[in-house]
Every structure is written in structure tokens, then in C-alpha cells.
Amino acid sequence: MANDFWDDVRAYMKEHPQVLGLIFCTAGIMIMWGAWKNWDWLYAPDGGMRGLGGISAYLGRSAARIAGVVIGISLVGASIVMFCSDRF
Numbered sequence: 479m480a481n482d483f484w485d486d487v488r489a490y491m492k493e494h495p496q497v498l499g500l501i502f503c504t505a506g507i508m509i510m511w512g513a514w515k516n517w518d519w520l521y522a523p524d525g526g527m528r529g530l531g532g533i534s535a536y537l538g539r540s541a542a543r544i545a546g547v548v549i550g551i552s553l554v555g556a557s558i559v560m561f562c563s564d565r566f
Contacts, residue, residue: 499560506553513546520546 491498509530512520521542523535530549534542 495560495563499557501557502553502560503557506550506557508550509546509553510550513543513550516543 509520516539520530521534521539522531524531530542530546533545
């Protein structure tokens with residue numbers, strides 16, 4: 479049953495790449511906004527090398543914020559490609 483749900487989601491996203499582009503754009507903007515506002519929940523070290531908190535633990539918070547901006551720009555760029563294409 480769960481497999482049918484994910485098949486439906488995959489088929490919908492393949493038919494409507496703009497929806498996935500909107501999700502990527504929103505995530506990219508939120509990550510860049512978090513870097514600008516220095517959100518603690520996004521950049522707090524979590525003791526492992528997972529996500530931006532892991533980058534913050536090993537390389538410092540400034541490096542994690544720069545990585546957040548780069549990731550955000552990449553997500554927004556991918557969303558622009560998805561918005562402009564008929565088929566992704």
C-alpha cells in the first residue's frame with residue numbers, strides 16, 4: 479500500500495515539475511533566511527556530522543552559514559530550472 483502512495487507522488491511530480499520546483503524554492507529561501515537570521519535550531523551543533531549543525535560543529539558557525547547560503551542558492555537555482563522546463 480505504501481508503495482502505491484509513493485508511486486502516485488512520483489508520477490504527480492513527473493507530470494508537474496513546477497510543484498517540486500516550488501518546494502525547492504521554498505526550502506532554499508528558508509535556508510538562506512536562516513543563515514541571515516542565524517537561527518540556532520538550524521545551525522546548532524548536534525554532536526554528529528548531520529546537516530548544517532554538523533558543519534557548524536566541525537568547521538564553525540560562520541562556515542555553516544556560508545554553506546547554508548550556497549545550498550539555498552543551489553536549491554533556488556534548481557527550482558528555476560524546474561519552473562522553466564516542461565519536463566524535468
